[in-house]
Amino acid sequence: MPEPVLAAVVPEVIRDNLPFLAAGFAMTLRLAAVGIVGGSLVGLLLGLLRHAEIPVLSRLAALYIEIVRGTPLLVVLFVCYFAIPALAGYRTTAVAAASLGFVLFIAAYLAEDVRSGLRSVPSGLVRAGLATGLTRWQAFRLIVLPQALRRIIPPVFSQYVRLLKFTSVASVIGVRELTGSALLVNAREFQPVAIIATAAVTYLVVCSGLSLVGRLLDARLSIRT
Amino acid sequence: MSGSPLIVLDRVCKQYGTTPVLRDCSLAVARGEIVVVCGPSGSGKSTLIKTVNGLEPYQSGSVRFDGEEVGARGTDLPRLRARIGMVFQSFELYPHMTALRNVMLAQVHALGRSRAEARERALALLARVGLTERAEAYPADLSGGQQQRVAIARALALDPVAMLFDEPTSALDPEMINEVLDVMTALARDGMTMVVVTHEMGFARKVADRVVFMDEGRIVEDRPAAEFFAAPATERAKTFLSKIIAH
Numbered sequence: 001m002p003e004p005v006l007a008a009v010v011p012e013v014i015r016d017n018l019p020f021l022a023a024g025f026a027m028t029l030r031l032a033a034v035g036i037v038g039g040s041l042v043g044l045l046l047g048l049l050r051h052a053e054i055p056v057l058s059r060l061a062a063l064y065i066e067i068v069r070g071t072p073l074l075v076v077l078f079v080c081y082f083a084i085p086a087l088a089g090y091r092t093t094a095v096a097a098a099s100l101g102f103v104l105f106i107a108a109y110l111a112e113d114v115r116s117g118l119r120s121v122p123s124g125l126v127r128a129g130l131a132t133g134l135t136r137w138q139a140f141r142l143i144v145l146p147q148a149l150r151r152i153i154p155p156v157f158s159q160y161v162r163l164l165k166f167t168s169v170a171s172v173i174g175v176r177e178l179t180g181s182a183l184l185v186n187a188r189e190f191q192p193v194a195i196i197a198t199a200a201v202t203y204l205v206v207c208s209g210l211s212l213v214g215r216l217l218d219a220r221l222s223i224r225t
Numbered sequence: 226m227s228g229s230p231l232i233v234l235d236r237v238c239k240q241y242g243t244t245p246v247l248r249d250c251s252l253a254v255a256r257g258e259i260v261v262v263c264g265p266s267g268s269g270k271s272t273l274i275k276t277v278n279g280l281e282p283y284q285s286g287s288v289r290f291d292g293e294e295v296g297a298r299g300t301d302l303p304r305l306r307a308r309i310g311m312v313f314q315s316f317e318l319y320p321h322m323t324a325l326r327n328v329m330l331a332q333v334h335a336l337g338r339s340r341a342e343a344r345e346r347a348l349a350l351l352a353r354v355g356l357t358e359r360a361e362a363y364p365a366d367l368s369g370g371q372q373q374r375v376a377i378a379r380a381l382a383l384d385p386v387a388m389l390f391d392e393p394t395s396a397l398d399p400e401m402i403n404e405v406l407d408v409m410t411a412l413a414r415d416g417m418t419m420v421v422v423t424h425e426m427g428f429a430r431k432v433a434d435r436v437v438f439m440d441e442g443r444i445v446e447d448r449p450a451a452e453f454f455a456a457p458a459t460e461r462a463k464t465f466l467s468k469i470i471a472h
Contacts, residue, residue: 122317124315124317125317127280127313127317128311128318128376129319130303130306131278131311131313131380132306132311132331132335133303133306133308133335133336134303134334135303138335142330146321147320147321150321223321224365225320
């Protein structure tokens with residue numbers, strides 16, 4: 001953006017604090033990226049366990065999902081920041097604790113999406129695969145899983161968008177992500193309208209972008225039946 | 226080639242809970258033979274043919290395919306199934322793959338063929354069922370008749386020694402039934418061993434060597450096709466035939 005336009009659109013208080021706010025924004029993106037990647041892997045694993053009906057493991061996965069989904073995000077972050085390090089005897093940072101918390105939190109929701117996706121694949125297709133000499137594992141890997149993952153693109157991306165907004169909660173345990181940085185700048189400058197509006201618009205733009213990626217992927221990969 | 230039958234069912238019984246589905250079913254199918262299985266719905270026809278490739282377990286009796294006991298613990302079912310093609314009522318094409326990839330999948334993963342070889346074979350089979358130009362189409366873009374022909378190509382791609390058809394035309398609009406029956410008739414002419422569950426009595430009359438009539442889980446009649454159509458031995462079969470041929 002050319003300098004005059006930037007000056008006209010962006011309030012002075014933001015321009016003055018831009019490096020600090022940008023660092024906060026970078027932290028927001030980092031937390032979201034870690035949560036999305038890690039949460040997807042853990043969520044996939046939990047969803048597979050739920051689906052597989054392995055005696056003890058499936059029940060444990062179900063219990064985990066139930067507990068996390070019944071716990072406020074802030075409490076999950078506290079647990080990761082204070083309780084787990086204390087019990088397990090290690091030192092952590094606010095950023096590491098928040099990252100862990102987001103992974104554990106969003107994984108529980110993604111696991112349910114994975115499970116419903118797996119259940120939505122008609123069993124007749126598995127029988128057809130078995131009839132051609134595929135093993136159960138091959139039929140799952142080649143027929144069930146690819147369809148399940150494609151079908152759940154919309155709900156999974158809405159979880160990703162939720163997570164992106166949820167990263168703001170990390171400010172409560174002292175992480176300087178976008179919201180935390182904005183609050184710090186506001187404490188010094190006291191221009192809440194400009195500062196909070198800027199943060200809000202930034203979240204909106206990134207969330208819209210993420211939703212758009214989801215819609216494009218869905219349009220490209222969705223299965224017509 | 227041995228003179229012993231390819232498929233032998235001996236007093237096969239199966240029940241869901243306390244409901245019997247198959248009662249003492251015995252049947253032998255020789256190599257190259259075409260057997261049509263018919264009977265009212267719920268008579269156990271589909272269940273019967275699915276015991277042949279182990280898709281339906283059974284409680285007692287024995288099912289042998291080419292000398293191998295299907296229900297035995299040590300049986301390598303994937304390897305056995307790769308030798309038996311199966312076509313389903315509702316096609317069951319993989320919706321996330323093109324017709325070509327549907328026909329390639331098991332060749333690559335069950336038989337271990339190279340992708341190039343599988344592709345070549347798949348294209349040849351799609352040509353054989355008249356769908357060369359639809360190779361890159363997804364199942365959702367194919368008509369029912371086209372989908373079923375792709376499904377037949379998928380089953381043939383494994384070079385099976387026998388084919389099982391489970392009501393292959395029941396889900397089709399009337400104008401598409403013949404395109405599927407034509408493919409099946411050509412297959413029969415080529416000497417394929419076939420067990421076909423169907424209500425298409427015209428097809429049975431033209432192609433079948435034998436007709437098996439089932440009712441309430443029992444094989445009630447098992448006779449040469451010509452004899453069966455000329456004069457069914459049982460009252461039950463007579464009633465059934467008059468009902469489905471009347472219109």
